[in-house]
Amino acid sequence: MASAIHLIGATGRSGEALCQALMASGETVIPVIRSPEKLPRALRDPALIADLEDPAALAKALGRAQRIVSTAHARFIPAILSASPDTACLIALGSTRKFTRWPDAHGNGVLAGENALLTSGRRGMILHPTMIYGAQGEDNIQRLAALLRRLPVVPLPNGGRSLVQPVYQDDITRAVLAALALAETGQINGPESLVIAGPTALTYRAFIETILDASGLGRRIFLPLPGAALEFLAPLAAKLPGFPAIGRAEIRRLLEDKAFSIQAMETRLGIAPIPLKEGLALLFKTSPLATSLPAGKRP
Numbered sequence: 001m002a003s004a005i006h007l008i009g010a011t012g013r014s015g016e017a018l019c020q021a022l023m024a025s026g027e028t029v030i031p032v033i034r035s036p037e038k039l040p041r042a043l044r045d046p047a048l049i050a051d052l053e054d055p056a057a058l059a060k061a062l063g064r065a066q067r068i069v070s071t072a073h074a075r076f077i078p079a080i081l082s083a084s085p086d087t088a089c090l091i092a093l094g095s096t097r098k099f100t101r102w103p104d105a106h107g108n109g110v111l112a113g114e115n116a117l118l119t120s121g122r123r124g125m126i127l128h129p130t131m132i133y134g135a136q137g138e139d140n141i142q143r144l145a146a147l148l149r150r151l152p153v154v155p156l157p158n159g160g161r162s163l164v165q166p167v168y169q170d171d172i173t174r175a176v177l178a179a180l181a182l183a184e185t186g187q188i189n190g191p192e193s194l195v196i197a198g199p200t201a202l203t204y205r206a207f208i209e210t211i212l213d214a215s216g217l218g219r220r221i222f223l224p225l226p227g228a229a230l231e232f233l234a235p236l237a238a239k240l241p242g243f244p245a246i247g248r249a250e251i252r253r254l255l256e257d258k259a260f261s262i263q264a265m266e267t268r269l270g271i272a273p274i275p276l277k278e279g280l281a282l283l284f285k286t287s288p289l290a291t292s293l294p295a296g297k298r299p
Contacts, residue, residue, distance in 0.1 A: 144211060145211055
């Protein structure tokens with residue numbers, strides 16, 4: 001009989017979706033969490049309380065774990081490895097932010113976590129998703145649609161030529177389940193790292209047009225702007241009610257191509273990801289279009 005899965009980050013968006021999928025497949029899930037009151041009542045009894053920044057509490061929670069899944073930030077991977085048995089397998093989420101030319105604490109934390117796993121020699125896999133959409137409670141796309149509703153003219157950095165490759169939440173869940181299956185059948189013998197993304201990359205302009213179509217907002221006029229102009233205008237726009245605060249580094253990252261091969265995702269995990277148009281149709285069918293964009297939030 002397979003051991004229980006210790007799930008770190010069970011109340012997060014990806015963690016919650018994964019927890020539901022694991023239980024639906026008959027797995028025994030033990031959430032490792034700091035705030036048990038955020039869990040559904042049915043999961044509070046098996047839950048173990050541990051702060052990821054408390055080594056003693058984490059070691060107590062993971063001391064006998066053999067299968068660990070973490071949807072927490074990858075910067076916690078070193079702590080998880082230190083707190084768990086050498087025989088335990090770890091499946092963790094990272095982020096394609098690690099590839100940015102404009103590093104920040106988020107991306108550097110992902111790189112540190114990946115390095116810790118890859119140099120540990122431990123059985124495990126870190127999955128690096130692109131921008132995730134479609135998770136319960138994840139409203140990036142809806143808030144972007146709400147912003148587009150207010151804009152008759154859509155400014156596009158460098159004409160929106162940069163490439164993006166969003167991935168649907170269900171594909172993240174399926175990828176983690178596939179990685180667990182590989183570990184269970186002895187097909188993961190050491191540390192691995194691979195990217196999880198949508199099936200094809202598209203330009204940022206095409207991404208916006210697909211959202212407009214899926215949300216029923218119709219066409220918009222696009223205004224190509226140099227990145228430097230947006231860096232100047234963004235702080236001014238953020239002062240307007242309902243407009244997001246976007247920093248210089250975020251605008252620079254909008255100019256980066258975020259296109260990735262999914263060959264490993266398809267061959268190693270057996271996952272054929274959902275096309276964006278199909279994923280957005282599911283998203284807007286199950287989750288209504290946001291009517292407002294909270295101040296200070298960014299899409």
